[in-house]
Amino acid sequence: xxxxxxxxxxxxxxxxxxxxxxxxxxxxxxxxxxxxxxxxxxxxxxxxxxxxxxxxxxxxxxxxxxxxxxxxxxxxxxxxxxxxxxxxxxxxxxxxxxxxxxxxxxxxxxxxxxxxxxxxxxxxxxxxxxxxxxxxxxxxxxxxxxxxxxxxxxxxxxxxxxxxxxxxx
Numbered sequence: 001x002x003x004x005x006x007x008x009x010x011x012x013x014x015x016x017x018x019x020x021x022x023x024x025x026x027x028x029x030x031x032x033x034x035x036x037x038x039x040x041x042x043x044x045x046x047x048x049x050x051x052x053x054x055x056x057x058x059x060x061x062x063x064x065x066x067x068x069x070x071x072x073x074x075x076x077x078x079x080x081x082x083x084x085x086x087x088x089x090x091x092x093x094x095x096x097x098x099x100x101x102x103x104x105x106x107x108x109x110x111x112x113x114x115x116x117x118x119x120x121x122x123x124x125x126x127x128x129x130x131x132x133x134x135x136x137x138x139x140x141x142x143x144x145x146x147x148x149x150x151x152x153x154x155x156x157x158x159x160x161x162x163x164x165x166x167x168x169x
Contacts, residue, residue, distance in 0.1 A: 008092035009107075013154075015058045016109040021158050025056050026112045034062075042069050058109070060089040060116045093117055097151070105134045105149035114150045123148065132156075 015021065025031055034052055037045035049066045053059060067082035094117060096107035108114055114135060118125065123139035123146070130136070133153040139146050 002095065004088060005092045005095035008088040009096065012058050012089065012092060012109050015056075016154050016158065022162050025059060025110060031056070031059075031062075035065075038065055038069075042072070045069060046073070057085075058089055059112070060086045061112065063089070090116060090120055097149075099148045099150070102131060102134050102149055105151040107151045107154070109154045111135075111152070111155060114152075117150075118148065
């Protein structure tokens with residue numbers, strides 16, 4: 001599994017190194033519109049999510065959502081591909097550290113990845129603070145309080161780069 005996690009980590013990091021990487025695809029209007037289609041027009045969601053994943057192949061949440069709809073549509077191969085992508089991307093995050101301290105924080109390339117991991121492990125956010133370079137998440141996991149650390153230096157650097165580009169225009 002370690003070799004596979006490393007490959008998915010390389011995919012995520014390569015995506016984050018792109019010049020136009022902003023670090024926050026969650027608020028992309030095209031993504032927001034596409035997500036609304038999941039419940040209202042599943043066929044259109046499948047179509048739009050395929051387009052979206054061509055531009056943002058590291059969006060684990062969309063891979064998982066797409067996998068479920070493809071299985072319902074009878075596309076077993078597509079279902080397994082997108083499940084593999086979801087688990088590979090998510091595993092590469094949790095393989096990057098143990099999330100228990102600033103030094104061993106999970107390395108993420110977007111805030112969305114933080115929430116993907118928390119959702120996957122059933123963590124309910126109670127409070128969030130920034131202790132640079134980490135988002136420190138106080139969570140509840142099945143009635144047990146816990147603290148999770150996510151290294152957000154990559155998305156913060158990308159955001160700063162975007163701000164600098166806007167200032168220079």
